Amino acid sequence: MSKKISFLDKAFWITESEDSPKHVASLQILALPEGADENYLPELVSTFRSFEQATSPFNTVVKTVLGFPWALKPIDKLDMEYHVQLHEIDDVSDRQQLHRFIARLHEPCLDRTKPLWQYHIISSRQGRQFSIYVKIHHMYGDGATLIRWFQAAYRDEPCDKEFVPVWAIEQPYRDRRPRHWFKGAVAKTWHFIRTITDLVWILFRILVKLLRINTHYMPVPFTGTRTVLTGQVHKGRVVATADLDFSRVQALSKRLRASANEILLCCFDIGVHRFLKDYGHSFKRALYTNMPINLRKPGEQVGGNKIAIVPVMLAHGETDPYLRLRQIIENHRIVKHAARRSEPGAFAYYTIVIQSVALVFELLRVSDWFRPIANILISNVPGPKQKRYLKDAELLAVYPISTITPGGGVNITLLTYGNTANIGLVCTDRRINSLENMAHYFNEAFDMLEKCVDDPSLTIDDIGEHVEEEVRSIVAEQEIHENGHS
Numbered sequence: 001m002s003k004k005i006s007f008l009d010k011a012f013w014i015t016e017s018e019d020s021p022k023h024v025a026s027l028q029i030l031a032l033p034e035g036a037d038e039n040y041l042p043e044l045v046s047t048f049r050s051f052e053q054a055t056s057p058f059n060t061v062v063k064t065v066l067g068f069p070w071a072l073k074p075i076d077k078l079d080m081e082y083h084v085q086l087h088e089i090d091d092v093s094d095r096q097q098l099h100r101f102i103a104r105l106h107e108p109c110l111d112r113t114k115p116l117w118q119y120h121i122i123s124s125r126q127g128r129q130f131s132i133y134v135k136i137h138h139m140y141g142d143g144a145t146l147i148r149w150f151q152a153a154y155r156d157e158p159c160d161k162e163f164v165p166v167w168a169i170e171q172p173y174r175d176r177r178p179r180h181w182f183k184g185a186v187a188k189t190w191h192f193i194r195t196i197t198d199l200v201w202i203l204f205r206i207l208v209k210l211l212r213i214n215t216h217y218m219p220v221p222f223t224g225t226r227t228v229l230t231g232q233v234h235k236g237r238v239v240a241t242a243d244l245d246f247s248r249v250q251a252l253s254k255r256l257r258a259s260a261n262e263i264l265l266c267c268f269d270i271g272v273h274r275f276l277k278d279y280g281h282s283f284k285r286a287l288y289t290n291m292p293i294n295l296r297k298p299g300e301q302v303g304g305n306k307i308a309i310v311p312v313m314l315a316h317g318e319t320d321p322y323l324r325l326r327q328i329i330e331n332h333r334i335v336k337h338a339a340r341r342s343e344p345g346a347f348a349y350y351t352i353v354i355q356s357v358a359l360v361f362e363l364l365r366v367s368d369w370f371r372p373i374a375n376i377l378i379s380n381v382p383g384p385k386q387k388r389y390l391k392d393a394e395l396l397a398v399y400p401i402s403t404i405t406p407g408g409g410v411n412i413t414l415l416t417y418g419n420t421a422n423i424g425l426v427c428t429d430r431r432i433n434s435l436e437n438m439a440h441y442f443n444e445a446f447d448m449l450e451k452c453v454d455d456p457s458l459t460i461d462d463i464g465e466h467v468e469e470e471v472r473s474i475v476a477e478q479e480i481h482e483n484g485h486s
Contacts, residue, residue, distance in 0.1 A: 003056065003072040005139065008348065012139040013062060013069040015359050020233045020404060021109040022139070023116070026150065026415075027102055027241065027399040027424065028132040029092070033158065033392040041086065041123045041130060044391070048119060049080035051168040057140045058115055058167035069139075075115065082111065083167075084119045092124035092131050095241060096436060103239040105133055106401055106426065116140060117167065129396070138403055142292075147381050147415065154388035154395060163391050191345070198346035202338070203353075218335050219311040221354040224288045224372040228279050228431040230408040232367040236428055240435035241399040242442050244421040252450050256322070258329050261380050264421070265289065265332065266325040266449060268378055268412055269314040271441035273463040278437065282464040286316035286327075288374035290405060291335065309351045309405070310335055311374045319459040321449040358406035372407035383415040383422075399424035410435070 005013075012022040032040060053059070060072035089101050101122065110116045116137030123130050136146065153166035205217045224230065244267075246260070253260045272287060288311045313331040315324035339347055354373060361367045381400065388395040400413035401424040410427040423442065425435045445460075452458040 009139040010069045019235045023137045025135045025401040029397040030393045032128045045086045048084040054167040088123045091126040092129045099239045103237045107237045158389045158392040195343045195345035198342040199349045230372040234430045238429045240425045240439045242423040242439035246421040247419040267445040270445035274441045275438040277464040290374040290377040292379045321452045362406040377411045379413045383417045
């Protein structure tokens with residue numbers, strides 16, 4: 001039986017192009033078990049390929065009507081040669097080499113005639129590590145859904161028996177209680193009225209801020225700063241990874257009365273500024289980040305996407321990392337407060353409204369003419385707290401690698417595994433060829449933020465900021481040239 005697709009899920013299909021694929025991925029680093037020989041990974045691939053029968057959504061293809069996605073239709077058998085592939089590189093532990101290889105795998109779209117996922121097992125000619133790059137279309141689920149599926153295929157202890165890969169595991173779905181049709185219609189109507197009312201209120205508050213009548217609200221869309229990372233999304237990707245000690249992040253968040261997410265936002269903000277300054281940028285206003293908001297109710301385990309993405313202003317004009325953090329805390333909580341006071345659906349519709357405008361710019365290939373909604377997309381997803389195993393191979397790290405939003409920028413996605421925050425970065429290679437320095441700057445920014453608590457004299461080196469009143473127009477000034485200078 002075919003499964004209906006939500007409007008947001010359909011949007012990921014409709015707006016996909018060769019330049020802007022809409023899949024997400026994870027790069028998993030694993031250790032070969034003791035005694036494993038050169039046949040271990042080929043045998044693992046054979047085991048994977050033996051599971052030809054998949055469960056929903058891994059056994060579904062998109063059913064279209066005149067090219068429009070209508071439903072997910074199950075198929076009887078998978079093409080396991082396509083879905084599970086084996087590769088070899090010189091050294092998986094050489095991160096820069098691995099990043100370049102993953103960037104090439106991340107670039108192309110998934111085959112639309114098949115279920116929209118792939119497993120790439122990557123062996124190493126040197127060392128005792130291997131990696132798995134998992135690629136799945138965003139229309140199948142959001143970050144919370146995909147991480148829940150991912151964890152289901154791993155165990156707390158090494159186990160070579162009774163192994164079932166994620167695509168063959170029956171996914172749990174909560175049954176809804178049947179409701180009388182009249183009560184259901186009334187409830188849906190009332191919910192729709194409340195949602196539209198809140199959406200109108202959100203748009204009104206944005207207009208009031210644009211007119212500078214009351215500026216204490218979320219950022220005005222399309223007022224971000226153009227950089228070498230933003231603009232028209234083109235084919236080609238750059239990937240990098242980083243690690244942070246999450247126990248240190250949590251300890252610092254308690255000392256500074258900030259959430260762990262706000263600590264990370266501050267570090268990412270400083271790191272991105274330093275990276276862009278290396279390309280000759282200067283900043284007359286704060287950078288913005290797109291922040292995904294999970295709209296699921298507690299315990300809700302349905303598939304698909306239930307998120308909103310709204311811009312949050314970061315910091316500007318302060319060289320003291322602690323004062324930058326306080327700016328981010330205030331700006332972050334303005335958005336959180338607005339989200340709590342509105343119907344979740346209103347924020348979802350608001351996301352669709354502003355992202356649709358950005359998509360029109362992208363489809364018309366005029367994104368370079370306008371300011372982006374934001375400069376960065378930062379997402380934080382909780383992962384497993386205990387050590388995990390794929391059969392008898394220990395999982396060492398998991399780096400999420402996401403898609404790129406219309407208008408470009410860098411996507412930074414973080415997943416906690418044990419006491420470590422595994423960070424994945426991705427952007428287009430239109431104007432840059434490496435994100436390694438940005439990953440390095442994140443760690444340096446965290447070290448400085450941690451130290452400045454006890455030593456207020458510590459300040460950030462010049463990151464090119466200049467204080468200036470914020471610009472209203474969504475049309476970008478000619479402040480950036482192809483060489484990256486603003």
